[in-house]
Amino acid sequence: MSFDPWTGRLDAYLDGELSVEDTRAMEEHLRGCSACGAAMVARTQEKRAIRAVSQRYAPDPAFRTRIRESIAPRPARWKNFWAQGLAVAAMLIIVIGASLIVVNRERANGRQLIGELADQHVATLASSNPVDVVSTDRHTVKPWFAGKIPFSFNLPELQGSSFVLVGGRIAYLRQSPGAELVFQVRQHRISVFIFQERAFGRARIADFNQGSIAFNVRSWTANGLDYFAISDVSGGDLNELVKLFEAAD
Amino acid sequence: MPLFDRLYNFACWLTQDRNEAEDLVQETYAKALKGFSSFQQGTNFRAWMYRILRNAFLNSRTGLKTGATVPLDVEGNEDVLPPVGETPESVLLQRSDWELVQQGLDQLPVPYREVLLLCEVEETSYRDIAGTLGVPIGTVMSRLSRARQALRTVVLKMQAGPKV
Numbered sequence: 456m457s458f459d460p461w462t463g464r465l466d467a468y469l470d471g472e473l474s475v476e477d478t479r480a481m482e483e484h485l486r487g488c489s490a491c492g493a494a495m496v497a498r499t500q501e502k503r504a505i506r507a508v509s510q511r512y513a514p515d516p517a518f519r520t521r522i523r524e525s526i527a528p529r530p531a532r533w534k535n536f537w538a539q540g541l542a543v544a545a546m547l548i549i550v551i552g553a554s555l556i557v558v559n560r561e562r563a564n565g566r567q568l569i570g571e572l573a574d575q576h577v578a579t580l581a582s583s584n585p586v587d588v589v590s591t592d593r594h595t596v597k598p599w600f601a602g603k604i605p606f607s608f609n610l611p612e613l614q615g616s617s618f619v620l621v622g623g624r625i626a627y628l629r630q631s632p633g634a635e636l637v638f639q640v641r642q643h644r645i646s647v648f649i650f651q652e653r654a655f656g657r658a659r660i661a662d663f664n665q666g667s668i669a670f671n672v673r674s675w676t677a678n679g680l681d682y683f684a685i686s687d688v689s690g691g692d693l694n695e696l697v698k699l700f701e702a703a704d
Numbered sequence: 705m706p707l708f709d710r711l712y713n714f715a716c717w718l719t720q721d722r723n724e725a726e727d728l729v730q731e732t733y734a735k736a737l738k739g740f741s742s743f744q745q746g747t748n749f750r751a752w753m754y755r756i757l758r759n760a761f762l763n764s765r766t767g768l769k770t771g772a773t774v775p776l777d778v779e780g781n782e783d784v785l786p787p788v789g790e791t792p793e794s795v796l797l798q799r800s801d802w803e804l805v806q807q808g809l810d811q812l813p814v815p816y817r818e819v820l821l822l823c824e825v826e827e828t829s830y831r832d833i834a835g836t837l838g839v840p841i842g843t844v845m846s847r848l849s850r851a852r853q854a855l856r857t858v859v860l861k862m863q864a865g866p867k868v
Binding site (some may be wrong): 466467470471472500501502504505507508509510511512513514515516519521522525526542545546548549550552553555556567640 | 706708709712713716717722725726729733734736737740743747749750797801802803804805806809820821823824825827829830845849852855856
């Protein structure tokens with residue numbers, strides 16, 4: 456397949472600005488074009504870097520208080536009842552609007568979190584060295600993480616299942632170190648990310664509309680750890696792997 | 705006031721000065737309260753607030769000085785922006801390059817910086833960015849593309865030189 460004109464639409468695709476049909480066509484193309492796949496990985500890393508470095512200015516608490524006081528209604532000064540009501544309504548609209556933005560922000564945060572995990576999963580699939588510890592033996596893979604990440608976890612017994620452990624690597628997400636474990640089922644790869652619970656604030660998978668990416672995702676929490684499994688396998692396969700992990704805990 | 709933090713961050717990126725950013729945010733809230741009747745129900749409240757902040761910036765001393773008010777807003781008039789030169793469509797950024805990205809953003813002209821921040825950080829749709837900046841969607845797309853290329857050019861230049 457040719458590189459152009461798809462590359463020109465990559466930004467719009469990653470910005471979520473393509474129509475449903477165009478998104479589907481782009482995803483179909485990405486499955487068969489390694490050049491565009493590599494460009495997509497580079498651009499998602501670029502987006503992640505911009506996002507990470509751009510949120511660096513925090514307001515001074517005293518300034519926050521000053522603004523809050525300045526937008527609070529001052530009933531003593533206003534004699535006109537209607538003007539006062541109007542001002543209170545204006546403040547309410549701004550506060551309610553801002554609250555709705557918080558809810559949307561948390562949802563967006565959840566979407567962004569899963570988007571970043573999907574990026575890492577894609578990068579793993581595209582890499583010629585997808586894992587740093589290569590072993591099908593959980594008793595080799597688990598000890599490899601000791602001292603490299605600030606927590607320990609249990610790996611499931613895979614004997615008798617259709618899953619094979621490929622290996623693992625250290626993953627970083629929003630400045631938090633974690634583990635990425637790679638499994639194989641038939642010809643599909645599954646990444647399971649493990650991070651300390653609440654490392655990402657209140658962003659939850661429940662807020663994530665899975666229809667917007669081409670992967671199945673499962674998340675669960677156990678023993679103070681957040682688990683995220685992501686792959687193009689069926690939901691049933693992912694559920695089966697989740698059960699094996701839960702049994703190991 | 706959750707939007708407050710984001711408006712302040714955006715104001716800092718526009719002005720590159722915390723005191724001026726505080727003035728901008730204060731002015732934004734004052735204008736929003738005073739003119740809230742102009743806010744149309746059902747439209748994007750956040751985009752409305754950002755537009756107020758940006759207009760306040762354009763009328764500020766720094767805004768006038770940075771030349772952010774040159775008539776960029778006519779589609780096809782993007783050539784008034786600095787040329788971005790020959791840049792690959794994508795640059796593979798490692799985590800160690802993040803500091804370069806930050807320095808690169810600092811160096812970008814305001815029209816590039818603001819469109820990138822609105823798209824990448826605020827996750828604003830092209831349509832709402834167009835509303836905030838007062839330009840057609842086509843201009844948002846071309847400006848975004850040029851902004852990304854300009855950032856890549858700056859980062860590549862810094863990658864080639866000694867790292868700070």
